[in-house]
Amino acid sequence: MNRRVKNNLFLAVCWSAAILCTLILSFLLSVIILNGAKTINPDFLLSNSRNFGAEGGIFYQMIGSVLLISGAAFISLPIAIGTALCKSEYVKNPVLQKISNMMIYGLNGIPSVIFGIFGLIFFVNFLNTGISWFVGSIILAIMIIPTIVLSSYQSMSSIPRMYRESAYALGMDKWKVITKVILPQGIQGAITGLFLGLARAVGETAPVMFIATAFSGVKLPGSLFQPVTALPTHILTLAQQATNTQALQNAWGASLVLILVFFIFSLSALFIRITLQPVSQR
Amino acid sequence: MSAYISKVGKGYIIISTLISMIIILLILGVLFLSSYDAIHGGGWRLFTLTWNPPNNQFGILPMLYGSLVVTVISLVIAVPLGIFTAIFTSEILHPKYRIYVKSFLELLAGIPSIIYGLIGVAFFSVWVGELFHLQSGRTIFTAAVLLSIMILPTIITLCDDAIHHVPQKYREVAKGLGLYKHEVIITSVLPIAKTDIIGAVLLALGRALGETMAVMLVIGSIDKIPTPIYNLLAPGQTITSKLGREIAESAFSSIHFSAMVFMGMILLIIVLALTFIAQQFLKSGQRLYE
Amino acid sequence: MKIYYVSVLILLFAIITGCNASKKEAILCAGATTVLPVVSNAAEQFKLTHQDVNIMVNAGGSGVGINLLGEQNIQIGMISRNITQKEIEKYPDVHFVTHPIGKDAVVPVISSEIYDAGIMALTIEQIAKIYKGEIKNWKEVGGPDKEILAVDKEMSRGTRHVFMKIVLGNEEAAAPGADLVLGSNNEEQTAIAQSDAAIGMLSNAWINGDVKGLSIILANGEVVEPTLENIINGKFPITRNLLLITNGEPQGEIKEFIDFIKSPGGQKIVEQAGYVSLYQ
Numbered sequence: 001m002n003r004r005v006k007n008n009l010f011l012a013v014c015w016s017a018a019i020l021c022t023l024i025l026s027f028l029l030s031v032i033i034l035n036g037a038k039t040i041n042p043d044f045l046l047s048n049s050r051n052f053g054a055e056g057g058i059f060y061q062m063i064g065s066v067l068l069i070s071g072a073a074f075i076s077l078p079i080a081i082g083t084a085l086c087k088s089e090y091v092k093n094p095v096l097q098k099i100s101n102m103m104i105y106g107l108n109g110i111p112s113v114i115f116g117i118f119g120l121i122f123f124v125n126f127l128n129t130g131i132s133w134f135v136g137s138i139i140l141a142i143m144i145i146p147t148i149v150l151s152s153y154q155s156m157s158s159i160p161r162m163y164r165e166s167a168y169a170l171g172m173d174k175w176k177v178i179t180k181v182i183l184p185q186g187i188q189g190a191i192t193g194l195f196l197g198l199a200r201a202v203g204e205t206a207p208v209m210f211i212a213t214a215f216s217g218v219k220l221p222g223s224l225f226q227p228v229t230a231l232p233t234h235i236l237t238l239a240q241q242a243t244n245t246q247a248l249q250n251a252w253g254a255s256l257v258l259i260l261v262f263f264i265f266s267l268s269a270l271f272i273r274i275t276l277q278p279v280s281q282r
Numbered sequence: 283m284s285a286y287i288s289k290v291g292k293g294y295i296i297i298s299t300l301i302s303m304i305i306i307l308l309i310l311g312v313l314f315l316s317s318y319d320a321i322h323g324g325g326w327r328l329f330t331l332t333w334n335p336p337n338n339q340f341g342i343l344p345m346l347y348g349s350l351v352v353t354v355i356s357l358v359i360a361v362p363l364g365i366f367t368a369i370f371t372s373e374i375l376h377p378k379y380r381i382y383v384k385s386f387l388e389l390l391a392g393i394p395s396i397i398y399g400l401i402g403v404a405f406f407s408v409w410v411g412e413l414f415h416l417q418s419g420r421t422i423f424t425a426a427v428l429l430s431i432m433i434l435p436t437i438i439t440l441c442d443d444a445i446h447h448v449p450q451k452y453r454e455v456a457k458g459l460g461l462y463k464h465e466v467i468i469t470s471v472l473p474i475a476k477t478d479i480i481g482a483v484l485l486a487l488g489r490a491l492g493e494t495m496a497v498m499l500v501i502g503s504i505d506k507i508p509t510p511i512y513n514l515l516a517p518g519q520t521i522t523s524k525l526g527r528e529i530a531e532s533a534f535s536s537i538h539f540s541a542m543v544f545m546g547m548i549l550l551i552i553v554l555a556l557t558f559i560a561q562q563f564l565k566s567g568q569r570l571y572e
Numbered sequence: 573m574k575i576y577y578v579s580v581l582i583l584l585f586a587i588i589t590g591c592n593a594s595k596k597e598a599i600l601c602a603g604a605t606t607v608l609p610v611v612s613n614a615a616e617q618f619k620l621t622h623q624d625v626n627i628m629v630n631a632g633g634s635g636v637g638i639n640l641l642g643e644q645n646i647q648i649g650m651i652s653r654n655i656t657q658k659e660i661e662k663y664p665d666v667h668f669v670t671h672p673i674g675k676d677a678v679v680p681v682i683s684s685e686i687y688d689a690g691i692m693a694l695t696i697e698q699i700a701k702i703y704k705g706e707i708k709n710w711k712e713v714g715g716p717d718k719e720i721l722a723v724d725k726e727m728s729r730g731t732r733h734v735f736m737k738i739v740l741g742n743e744e745a746a747a748p749g750a751d752l753v754l755g756s757n758n759e760e761q762t763a764i765a766q767s768d769a770a771i772g773m774l775s776n777a778w779i780n781g782d783v784k785g786l787s788i789i790l791a792n793g794e795v796v797e798p799t800l801e802n803i804i805n806g807k808f809p810i811t812r813n814l815l816l817i818t819n820g821e822p823q824g825e826i827k828e829f830i831d832f833i834k835s836p837g838g839q840k841i842v843e844q845a846g847y848v849s850l851y852q
Contacts, residue, residue: 003462003465004462006462006464007462007463007464007465009464010463010467010468011463011464013366014366014370014374015370015374017362017366017367017370018366018367018370018374018375020363020367021363021364021367021434021438024431024434025386025387025390025431025434025435028393028398028401028431031401031405032397032401051609052608052609052758078294079301079302080298080302081298082294082297082298082299083295083299083301083302083303085295086295086296086298086299087299089295090295100299101561102558102561103302103303103306104302105557105558105561106306106554106557106558107302107305108557109485109488109492109556109557110306110492110550110553110554111491111492111493111522111549111553112492112494113492113494113522113525113526113546114313114546114550115309116529117313117525117529117542117543117546118308118309118312118313120529120530121312121313121316121534121543122308122312124645125534125535125643126312130645131600131630131645131646142305145302145305149302173284173288175284175287175288175292176284176288178291179291199392202394203393203394203395203397204394205394205395205396205494205495206495206522209526210529213630214600214602214628214629214630215608215612215628215630215631218628219626222598222626223598226598226626226628227600227628227630232394232396235396235400236396236399236495236499237631238400239399239400239403239404239499240403240499240755240756240758240759240762241758241759241761241762242400242403242404242762243761243762243765243782244758244762247758248404251400251404252400255396255397255400258394258397259393259394259397262392262393262394263389266388266389270385334746335727336727336744337746403762408766411766411767417718417719417720417721417751417767417768417770418751418752418763418766418767418770419766420752420763502752502753503726503752503753503754504750504751504752504753517751517752517753527726527755528726530632530636530639530640531632531633531636531639531726531727531728533639533643533659533662533663534639534643536662
């Protein structure tokens, strides 16, 4: 076989792989969007689900998901920013840096179902919290901490040395430098990471299904220690009855809503990364 | 006053760092303690073929086999497809469009797994059933195909990064020698990108091993190694699908529960090992978002 | 940053006041999918008259219901089988009290294609052989030449306990002939409807056009259809009580709720769900 034929063959393989991937991935998206669009209307979004979710809407599922991820955001953000500050401002020892990196990458790699089991053992049974949305938020927060830490660390460590040195030269102490120089510059990274993390957290099923959600009758939780109902677990219930056309329809509707929420978070992360660039990087 | 605030600030930073460092140890510790009963009481009997809790038989081999086979097949499908597509996006596609393709892929990589599961139940399992004239399309093969699609965007976008980061001068030198495009790619670009590509595949492997919801819905959940052993069109069970289905059914602190957690711990250790090895390969690191 | 701290404070404040303001009592129920429609519909109606009570209902299966009650994570367990001795021993601190709320039959079900091809009744022995893996093709019981897809359920599910006790003689018997293991009634119904040669076990209330209930041929040759009438008069061999369980005698709102389900109004919900009420 001469080289020209080989070259063309190679290019053809690449082209067909790319076309195949595009076809598969656009099939996925179009299935969700086309089927989901048929279901979504104000009534679907604003009414309660009935009859195993086959009738009615997903109002409280949306509220539940929002509660879960806002809880996760409020818990994870301060912890993650603190960790990122520590990594960028305090830890100078390369071995410690390496260990902390291992911990964070390791935490990020843990399969989601393991978080669910951990939550079940540690919170629900050991600390005896019962099935509670707040525990779900804690677990989701743990899941997204690595994303926020790394994203904030990246933007903090990219702050030029000059900024820090000038600040110290002005007689500021370390904490002043952190609050006046590092944080304002690094917050963009933290928010980007937060949104990326939330985009992941909102769709997670396995971590919350044992510990935070109930099936029906859930409206607004009256306290921290009550279950909610959430979009992904709702889709799970509906997917298990996929031959019931009504249930399947509602499952597509709920999926589309979930994907839209996911897209909104991902795109805002992208948007923030572009627009909120700190002075030092403009 | 300022010194006081500074102290509080330092305390906050240290405490939050400790929290995020300790969590992973806490998770490992909790899983180990909870699976101690099974390790102690079961020992090597855990590595047998029969899972039947009422008879106190907790053989996890069928689940290990399922996880292994599903993951390997999904990689066999997704890795070649992903690498060729990555070569396309980074070397053949006009650089102007690369950013759009990449953002699109990164969005796809994050689609919640439960939605893949829904598509799997509604379409894939039905198709597999009809295609191979099976009584039920809930098979190991179905799960593997679904998983391969799920990890495809991750593989493409990581491999694309790897190939794109190969400095331009290598291509120019190779081209200057009069090599065809495929020779440039095969002889000079891919060897340089190799370690990053291996890292990408390992990360995808970890993700595929830990995937729960989509697999659980389409695999059929039979705790048996199919006969004959290479029959992929039979239902099976993975560690994750077993955990997803049965953890709530087993009573807390029973041997049953403990054996389930033991499986989870094995999974966790494998995935953590993969993550660390992958990080060694991905020297450019920092790609966490996929 | 200031905005962040302020909003954290506002959220905390909102949560704390929210917790104190709504003195809503929450009753958590979990367990069998068979009982779930009754309890969740009853909860809707109960809340109309008791607006200060919130009742949450979760699926999972009878085993899950018993475990969660045993671990005192819920107040009411929903079960569609009896509690086993093992389960009682597992939770020595918990005093399980059962409250029957209706009656149901577990029916062997098959895909409509097989039903239409002429298989409308089987003996218990034939069904047992299918689940043991001794009968693998529908033609061995007089049907079309198609392999049987035997659909099993997760071990602790109430429907499986009741079914296997009659069919294989032991409620926790393994079924080596099973080809699929699924969970809830909904999931099993879906798999059987998707297949054209499946057999499974379902609560009477889940039978529909795609999933047909088999009649059972008794030892004396009599064919018993899974009708409400045969369930009421006890002819159909695989029947069970639908139960709620509590830890000790129920008090206050929990008692009111259980009493409501047992009342004529509540029993109407039981009938609407396709079960036999206590009064029949």
